[in-house]
Amino acid sequence: MASDSAFKRLPANPADAVEIWVEGQAVTARAGDSVAAAVLAAGLGPTRTTPVSGSPRAPYCMMGVCFECLMEIDGQPNTQGCMILVTDGMKVSFQRGARDIPECSA
Amino acid sequence: MNAGLTPGCTDADVSVIGGGLVGLAVALGLQDHGRQVAVIDEGDIALRASRGNFGLVWVQGKGDSCPDYARLTRQSARQWRRFADGLTDATGIDIQLSQVGGLYICLTEEELQQRQQMLSSMRDALGGDYPFEVLDHSALKARVREIGPTVAGATWGPEDGHVNPLFLLRAMVERFLKRGGQLLTCGPVSRITPVNGGFEVLAGDHRIGCSKVVLAAGLGNKALAPQVGLFAPLEPNRGQVLIAERVRHFLDYPTGHVRQTAEGTIQCGDSKEDVGFDCGTTTDVLAAIAARAVRMFPLLAQVRLVRSWGALRVMTPDGYPIYQQSEQYPGAYLVTCHSGVTLAAAHAGPIATWIENGQQPDEFSLETFHGQRFSV
Ligand SMILES: Cc1cc2nc3c(=O)[nH]c(=O)nc-3n(C[C@H](O)[C@H](O)[C@H](O)COP(=O)(O)OP(=O)(O)OC[C@H]3O[C@@H](n4cnc5c(N)ncnc54)[C@H](O)[C@@H]3O)c2cc1C
Ligand code: FES
Numbered sequence: 001m002a003s004d005s006a007f008k009r010l011p012a013n014p015a016d017a018v019e020i021w022v023e024g025q026a027v028t029a030r031a032g033d034s035v036a037a038a039v040l041a042a043g044l045g046p047t048r049t050t051p052v053s054g055s056p057r058a059p060y061c062m063m064g065v066c067f068e069c070l071m072e073i074d075g076q077p078n079t080q081g082c083m084i085l086v087t088d089g090m091k092v093s094f095q096r097g098a099r100d101i102p103e104c105s106a
Numbered sequence: 107m108n109a110g111l112t113p114g115c116t117d118a119d120v121s122v123i124g125g126g127l128v129g130l131a132v133a134l135g136l137q138d139h140g141r142q143v144a145v146i147d148e149g150d151i152a153l154r155a156s157r158g159n160f161g162l163v164w165v166q167g168k169g170d171s172c173p174d175y176a177r178l179t180r181q182s183a184r185q186w187r188r189f190a191d192g193l194t195d196a197t198g199i200d201i202q203l204s205q206v207g208g209l210y211i212c213l214t215e216e217e218l219q220q221r222q223q224m225l226s227s228m229r230d231a232l233g234g235d236y237p238f239e240v241l242d243h244s245a246l247k248a249r250v251r252e253i254g255p256t257v258a259g260a261t262w263g264p265e266d267g268h269v270n271p272l273f274l275l276r277a278m279v280e281r282f283l284k285r286g287g288q289l290l291t292c293g294p295v296s297r298i299t300p301v302n303g304g305f306e307v308l309a310g311d312h313r314i315g316c317s318k319v320v321l322a323a324g325l326g327n328k329a330l331a332p333q334v335g336l337f338a339p340l341e342p343n344r345g346q347v348l349i350a351e352r353v354r355h356f357l358d359y360p361t362g363h364v365r366q367t368a369e370g371t372i373q374c375g376d377s378k379e380d381v382g383f384d385c386g387t388t389t390d391v392l393a394a395i396a397a398r399a400v401r402m403f404p405l406l407a408q409v410r411l412v413r414s415w416g417a418l419r420v421m422t423p424d425g426y427p428i429y430q431q432s433e434q435y436p437g438a439y440l441v442t443c444h445s446g447v448t449l450a451a452a453h454a455g456p457i458a459t460w461i462e463n464g465q466q467p468d469e470f471s472l473e474t475f476h477g478q479r480f481s482v
Contacts, residue, residue, distance in 0.1 A: 051352050051369055051370045052368070052369050067412075078351045078352070078353075078410065097354075098352050098353055098354045098355070098370040099351065099352065099353045099354065100353070100354045101353050101354060101356070101405045101406075101408050101409060102405070102408070103251075103252060103405055
């Protein structure tokens with residue numbers, strides 16, 4: 001689904017390359033990127049669908065207030081992608097609708 | 107001269123002071139009677155329970171020491187659907203009213219027994235007409251599969267429901283404005299002066315001339331009431347609320363402690379604290395709210411919290427509303443209560459009608475809610 005992203009990186013600030021997996025696809029990000037920034041820079045998304053209408057969404061405020069960037073990051077659903085920094089080998093998938101909560105066995 | 111054309115002056119039939127759920131409900135009801143209404147609100151820094159509440163349209167257990175309050179509450183609950191549909195038709199905003207019954211979950215057998223006794227005595231006081239059921243653990247589990255294994259049971263009220271309180275407030279404002287209502291946020295009302303059988307209300311530098319004035323300013327009523335010969339012995343009572351992330355729908359019914367919104371958000375809370383005018387949050391209370399919620403629904407242990415807040419209830423000494431016209435300055439009314447969501451339909455209905463033309467409600471005695479009861 002990768003396309004030519006409108007998000008261009010500044011040539012300055014070279015940082016170490018970090019490889020993450022987004023929807024099963026390898027994406028090269030930079031150390032210090034948030035997951036949301038890395039996904040946008042790779043031209044991927046929409047990154048979630050809403051629980052109510054199922055309409056597609058993508059990171060918006062990039063500062064933790066709008067909750068549009070929810071993704072499943074390293075197995076944790078409903079995580080704000082803009083609030084988490086990439087780490088090597090991180091697994092990211094998109095959040096589809098409302099998060100499921102497994103019933104407790106108790 | 108028409109004061110409405112003079113800068114800094116407004117004319118209205120009725121001024122409603124306070125643009126929370128109570129003031130707006132009364133204002134909408136007066137508009138139904140064709141009145142020109144101005145709502146005057148203090149603004150964002152005010153204490154505003156209407157922005158911080160739990161959203162229940164709740165019947166069971168309300169009025170355990172006051173049958174008239176139980177009648178008032180039930181009448182409002184019955185009128186709520188029509189009220190909600192009116193708002194949605196006028197504004198297109200779905201306020202998510204659901205009245206499919208509600209659960210009051212009891213963790214222990216003692217709690218359940220006390221609750222049952224309380225509801226039974228209410229039923230007696232109301233001549234047998236008070237529907238509820240007591241559910242033991244397995245009956246409760248049949249309704250809510252995710253209920254915790256240590257929960258004793260619940261009481262079930264078929265008349266209970268809930269609503270999205272923020273959409274409600276927004277819809278009320280929009281409808282009010284669409285019908286030509288004036289919403290003035292020109293500073294807090296500092297003075298109400300009776301003039302020529304009417305009133306002049308001073309808000310900031312703005313003057314509003316009107317023939318009636320309704321005090322619906324929540325905790326602000328306390329200071330305003332004496333200016334028109336009324337008495338509003340109100341105290342703040344803090345409630346803290348926890349909001350968790352949106353998750354798959356698992357809870358069909360509102361409970362007194364946990365509810366799930368139409369979008370899937372979890373709202374928890376029911377603390378009652380006497381801490382003055384402090385609407386902060388405290389870790390110990392939030393932890394207790396969370397622990398109780400997890401005991402009710404163990405799956406909530408896996409759910410993350412996204413925010414919390416405190417808000418102040420508007421409390422009279424006996425917890426019941428005050429609906430009163432000033433004897434000294436007829437045309438001035440005090441309308442205040444602690445369950446402004448539940449009672450919104452009654453405020454827009456029989457209470458507004460009484461302010462409009464003095465007609466007494468059929469279902470409950472207004473006398474019960476006279477402020478005189480506090481000055482014996
Ligand atoms: C935590 C919590 C949970 C609750 N849960 C429920 C529930 O589930 N169901 C339910 O029915 N009720 C609930 N309530 C109660 C409900 O929220 C209140 O009864 C209702 O919001 C009160 O509305 P109000 O308009 O009287 O007060 P407010 O919302 O406080 O509005 C008063 C308004 O008056 C204005 N004002 C004050 N002084 C002045 C002045 N001098 N001049 C001009 N304007 C002034 C303020 O700006 C404010 O907007 C809850 C309350 C809390 C705190
Ligand atoms: S992009 Fe707004 S919260 Fe992450």
